[in-house]
Amino acid sequence: MARMARLDEVLTTLDEGLPAALDRLMAFLRIPSISTDPAYAGRVREAAGWLQGELAALGFQATVEDTPGHPMVVARSQPGAGRSLLFYGHYDVQPVDPLALWDRDPFDPAIEDTPAGPVIRGRGASDDKGQLMTFVEACRAWKTVHGALPAGLVLLFEGEEESGSPSLEGFLRDNAERLRASLALICDTGMYADGRPAITTQLRGLLGEEIVIRGADRDLHSGSFGGLAANPLQVLVNALAALKDAQGRVTLPGFYDGAPELSETLRADWEALGFNAGDFLSQVGLRHPIGEPGRSGLEMVWNRPTLEINGIAGGYAGEGFKTVLPAEARAKVSCRLVGTQDPEAIREALRAHVRSFLPTDCSVEFHPHGGSMASVMDISDPAFGAARQALSDEWGREAAFIGAGGSIPVAGDFKRLLGMDSLLVGFARDDDRIHSPNEKYDVESFAKGARSWARILAALG
Incomplete structure (x- = not known):
């Protein structure tokens, strides 16, 4: 009971601190950290320094570390007896071209009201600054309530994800011992199409x-x-x-x-999502699925x-x-x-x-x-069930184990180089327009994303 009461205090602290958290995110979004354009190299480093300052102020041992390209930000809390966790995100953003298609300056972010609710509009709002800051804000509230950061955390923020991560593999190899944990947490993903919270358990x-x-x-x-x-x-x-x-x-x-053939557990989970291949194709002017006979739509795009x-x-x-x-x-x-x-x-x-x-x-x-190679997570690890329950509690809907048709190479790198699975949890929506003009991130995704991470941290204890 005492543990749940403390979690409630953390969640209340997050709710009360939302305006200040949004202000911090806006300051972060104003830094044009475009990693693919050499003209912005100084601004990429500025964003790394901004993150390092925020994390150090929270009590992390935080450093900006050089690579052959843009720097990494590494932060560490005090070790503890519980499970060690490595949280990954990236602070670089895509170029903004074509600029004429933006409704506002992409690096002058703002909260905008839309029929679906308020959104944060600006480059990097969803991919990935808004997402990574959900975790940072969860840590901030945790420290406010508990007087200390969660123990055993390492945060790794990359500055080259949008340009192919050329320095990541070497950095992981050179720093394997200090980065290795029992589980990685990756926030660069999204919710299921209908707004259901989700954990991505396999990547092609x-x-x-x-x-x-x-x-x-x-x-x-x-x-x-x-x-x-x-x-x-x-x-x-x-x-x-x-x-x-x-x-x-x-x-x-x-x-x-x-x-592999799809497990019966995942088959049942995926069938419950109600995916309709014809409706999915209709979004791009098609209607009739092709491919191997006898396979479901989600099986084709996630598991084949x-x-x-x-x-x-x-x-x-x-x-x-x-x-x-x-x-x-x-x-x-x-x-x-x-x-x-x-x-x-x-x-x-x-x-x-x-x-x-x-x-x-x-x-x-x-x-x-x-x-x-593909990345397939071991969902028998109790952390996956605990995180699924934490997400379900926060969003009021049962969280889904989903696949992804694309690739997130860092998850494979963590498996191959550091020997650990990844818990991929993010709060992006299909209509966030990542990599496109007028990128946005729902204020609900930001607020409930931070609350979700607080619940997951409590569940993983």
Whole structure:
């Protein structure tokens, strides 16, 4: 009972301190920490310094640490007997282009009233400054009530997530011992589409490959050479077309090795979400799902691997017509991976498949574009059940275990380099317009997000 009473005090402190918390967030959002543009390098460092100052004022041992790129912010509370936790977020933001499509200066944030309730409008409001500050504010209220920060916390805030995290892997390797914890907490995610709180328990991996096929030493006249000379574009499309059978299954040998069937527990959870694939597709002008027969929509986008052709180029594609056999043809192919699928084994199978279509007179080059395995969390860890209950208590709806069709590489990095699973909890909404003009974050997401983290901290104790 005493523990619950103290949690209630923390929640009340958060409610009473919401105006001041929003003011702090506004100050943070005013710093244009655009990591992809070298012109903003000083402002990225300014944002790191702002965070370090806030965390130090709360009692964290907080430092700004240099990397080959933008700095990391690392903060630590006092060690304790309970579970050690590493919280991750990123303080850099996307560029704002096209600026003309913004309704206000993207770095002059404001609270705006909308039919769905008040929102925080500005670049970084949802991705990821507003999200990471929900955790910082939960820690602030915790200290106000308890007189000390939660023990055993390490906070890691990155400044390069929006530019591909080039320094992250090296930083994790070099600092593994002081960053390793029993569980990572990641806030760079969202709620389910209907506003239900959610914990993302699995993320698909990704590999990309560019294929370049070359034939003659110049484009050829199709009347003089058609039917006689090898056509690289035809060779390429033949190879690409054979990557899937009539049912949509990928034909590469060993492609499905390590792709697990969905557990009955998750199947029941996902069916309860009421996802309608036709309605989902209707948002983009489509209606009829394709893919493997007998699979549900959520299973297809969360728990099944894919192979997609992302682009093809070759020959003449300008106005009018030019009857040529192109000297070169290119394609970009990507795969989303699940379970324990091996990206490098699949890459080699793809290359062998393309080579098998290659005539004697043609050559091929391959250019890899990343390769990472899927991340699957062990939800038998009691922390997942405790966090799920904490979220359900706060939002008044049962929290869902969900998957993600995309990738959050840092979760895989934590698993691979630090040996720990990640509890992915965020409060972004589908309409937050992240990476787009007029980005926003609901005030409700910010306020209840901080309350949610306070509950999770109490539950993980």
